[in-house]
Amino acid sequence: MKKIQKFGSFAGVFTPSLLTILGVIMYMRLGWVVGNAGLIGAIVIIGIAHVISITTGLSISSVATDKKIGAGGVYYVLSRSMGIPIGGSIGISLYVGTALSIALYLIGFAESFNDFFDFGKTINDLRITGSIALVAITILALISTSIALKTQYIILSAIVVSIVSIVFGTRDFVPETVSMVATEGAVPMEIVFAVFFPAVTGFTAGIAMSGDLKDPKKSIPKGTLWAIGVGLVVYISLAIFIAVSIDSETLKSDYNILMKMALFSPAVVAGIWGATLSSALGGVLGGPRILQAMSMDKVTPKVFSKGKGRNNEPVNALILVFIIAEAGILIGELDVIARIVSMFYLTAYGFINIAFFLENWANPDFLPTFKIKRWVGLLGFFACFAVMFKLDMIAMLVALAIIASLYFWLQRKEVKIQSNDVWGSVWENIVNKGLKKINANAEGQSSWNPNIILFSGRSEHQSYLLELSKTVSGRTGIVTNFKLIVDKNNSKPLKKSEQIVTDEAFSDLGIFARQIKVDNIYTGIKNIATTFGFSGVEPNTIMMGWPKGLEDSKEYAEMTEALLHLDYNLLYLDFDKRTKFGNYKAVDLWWRETDSKNAEMMLNIARFIIASPRWQETNIRVLFVNNNNVDNAIVYDKIYKLVEDLRVDVEIEIINNAVQQKAFYDLIEKYSATTDLTLVGIPNYKIEQQAEFIVKTNHLFETIGSSLLVKAANNFNVLDLDFIKE
Template structure:
């Protein structure tokens, strides 16, 4: 029983699409377009408009043959490809555009009807006639969708007869010469295009019936493209005929000229009324189904999801369409309505085209049976926005603002459906291609893009370590935190879903987080350092807390030796639990002659820290201990040059230590006791000297605030801090 109510290509797609295309613009405004734009201008307008409609038709047809198409037409396709926020935003815009287009067709019908019977042509007269027609068509749609669609066959025949009557008509208005270009006093081409463009939007009428089609994957591409093609031929033929048959001034002023030149005027009247009423009927049938589909997905209120009867006719959604269309009819100005409809449709078509382009480019699972070159979608997308910009930049910004507002509203609403999201494929494709390009480039020492492996566990002060790791990695650096769970048996690893951590502070800071079981802390860190990462974005930095109490640990010594051998940058934070990072106002960088690589790394860290919100008003000092008799001005100038080359603004302080020969760590105690963060380079030492170095560092950390120790890898440039050879 239900199968007999489904429709095929001709009845379900081709006929409603063609009848909407051959509508009010063809009969009531095409002559005006030719009169203002000239024949060449009119042909260009028709062709540009069809570039958009053909590219959009090809795009939607290709996408439609890849996915299972349900009720909702274009909304359904977009929401299942680009996600609910974009699909819903465009769907709502297209729904409103469809409802207003009903008003466009019925105001055009009212102009013809009242003019033919010599009724009033005032705006109120057109409103009354348009409203009566709207009520009648809405009642027909409520009675039966099947009856409404079958009535379109008679209307299609009437249009065909009217076109024959026009081409066989009289030539009483033949011009002395054909205007090929716009004449003086004509409307601008932008305005003419905006009024004409709704003529080519009718192909969406068939797509909107997707839920009522027997085979949408076959019917949508065949019916849509045939309707667009036939429409293009008809518009070009009528345009050329009218340009050679009617004077341009008459075309500008007489909207009913086709009735006057036709061999049988009643046939043209029947065609006009049939075309305008069937176009309106197509919107009345398709618009509610789109709203119903959005309501089923909870994009719009659920009340509009309710349907009547076996085919769930969208009665509630139809009533809302009626109200919006009536609001358009009350505007009463066909040209004004046409320009509003153009912006809504152009916005929607732009996103339809970019959806196809992204699906074709990024989605490996995109296998449509209707193959289309992906550049066609990109061409349609660009054409839509260029035309919108040329037509009315303010209106374009308004339309994009409305769609953007709907997008962010739906995103916050967090409506979810079981479907693929093209954006995941897009990002995967971008990342894949980016990684290949990065991996193919030779590593250079001119800059440091941190990719940090951070080891931290939940504690009262973990957030500070996470914040600092994000600060020192800069805006484009990557931080991955590992929470290591020691399990000596380690028989059952955590599930992959349990290893991933995406909430809390990690999400706020943009830090990737993993939770992993290990048997031994030191071997676990070493294994992660050796295996984590992949080509293009290999980790280059290890960051962890300073190892207090591990100065005699052989395992820690082995781990450090392995990390140095792997040539990682090493960052150790000794966090002062009481002082924390103070007021985030001061950072000291301590340099010495042996810090030739560490110095550059410190300056990079300082530059990244300054771009972090909490540290953006920080004062940075570079402190250098002069243990020789070299003139401190020479040292100061050379450091200033090095700092200037790396584009970091710092205060440089040279500490004279020739006479006193105060130990390095003791000098730090004297100058950085109240500094919020002190950054110190780890010198090159033999691994067996690690224990004594840790002991000395621990004594230092007891008297200063939070400190970060750094050990630069070999890929950092060597800064010349050997001032003996610069002595003068």
């Protein structure tokens, strides 16, 4: 049995890439670029275009020396780095773009071929010639990839001969002075750049052959960078030669000037044909391999993963490339499609660069043998999208919209591969750096960012407690719910994987959920409050249901004492099963002179409540009990200023209680009987008075709707509610 034939750097990467780079633009438009932009302008355009090709070439080379590169080229790299949704969406776009670009190359070939032999220049004539050429190179690719690649040597030779023929050609067009900058009547620079830019695309043609390479990690960097480098030297050298050999007016008006000045014009014709046919052949060889790789990953139909022969040639995928390319040839007018195709390539290059940057920045396992600075990838990423925006914003938006649609489709399809993408490392890196930053600034934090430990239990109204905990935590707060499983023997703890709860009730709200074994509920709560959390995101609030019937529980009293000692904010919800949260329209905050810290915490909670979609139309009242016959205007002004400082829109109501001296809870019963949610501060009391407090509070909760008891930790500011001195 014959050994599977694999290719090296020169045949597998350098040659197909260089032949795509040295294409029609070089022969038919480089002179026009120099004529309109001047020599300096042309060199600047060539340089800017090569910023993208060089940064992308460096990025792909670095990634290629870290990962095992399989078949599929750019698709394989992106899918293994950034995941199937991004890799697949770019891969599909590249596949279609590659197939349609074949049509563009062959239409260019047909124009030159028909003009040379005077076969006719109508759109039908171009269709016939282009279709015949497509059939020929498809048959060549079907017969043997090896023969197709060896054919490229002949084409490369033709290009070299044509360049030599141009350099040693006639000097009939030498200008009196060389135009260094754009002259009057020249085409704007951005249009000139747009025309030239396709010349530097195509260096990924060799990467698409990754599955057919002997040593991809060696061949991809070597072949790609040499192809880009040689292309850069050729374009700059030829631009200088053209500028000093031909006057700018001739360059602007005559696209075939290189053919006319050549020592042997048929050599230039052969170069044009070779360049167009080799570029088309590169698409015929590379495009099917992208689709084959995607089909092996189940991104596209499995039928396209099948190949023939010992090299597993992608026959089915090649047939689809032929159909798409032929459709492009039959359409004939491909200006709009060409713009979109260019955007697909630029988008792919942009994602290659950002994939390298993220791998280098976030992935601790990223250890390429070809090392470059990570800013190279970031520069390439921004350069790609800056060029896209400048060239054609509408085409850019269309390309991004198509890629986004493919991305969301693949996300919903939930294709899985046996490979970890970079996003896990990215989020870990961001979280790590964020935690360090938060921890470093912890001393200076003045606002409350809730990090809640929630004990919701299992009851029919658990969902409301979960809902309120998420409301109280705001957009950036964290809620972690603990389910406590009582195991008196506590023989073996749950495995780490078993402690994670994946219930939709929690995930839909964005609540983290855990379950652990405990030998006692109250001891378990105390232990969790003592040990849970880590630097940067230490939990600061305990939330649970209001404990009815525990007024005589010594264990509950000890747990409460421990939580107060640990200096947690405490939130207890008494949920009214009958009224629930009513219409989410009314919230009361009850203040008294002793509620100095609780008052500020209530205002913070009120801010988060108002921001919640369910509570957006609620009316929030601050009710202050004036027990000392202080002038209501003074009290109102002071409370208004305190509320205004915290940017909470509330209604302030002063309750005169100096004469009647009604009990605080009696006033709550009177004024908040129909309130949807009432917030009441827990006063400072000795732990032995807890039973009395619970009994009184239970009685209150029987007469009003859902209520939230609040006990603020010491980090809250003291709001001066003592108006006697006023």
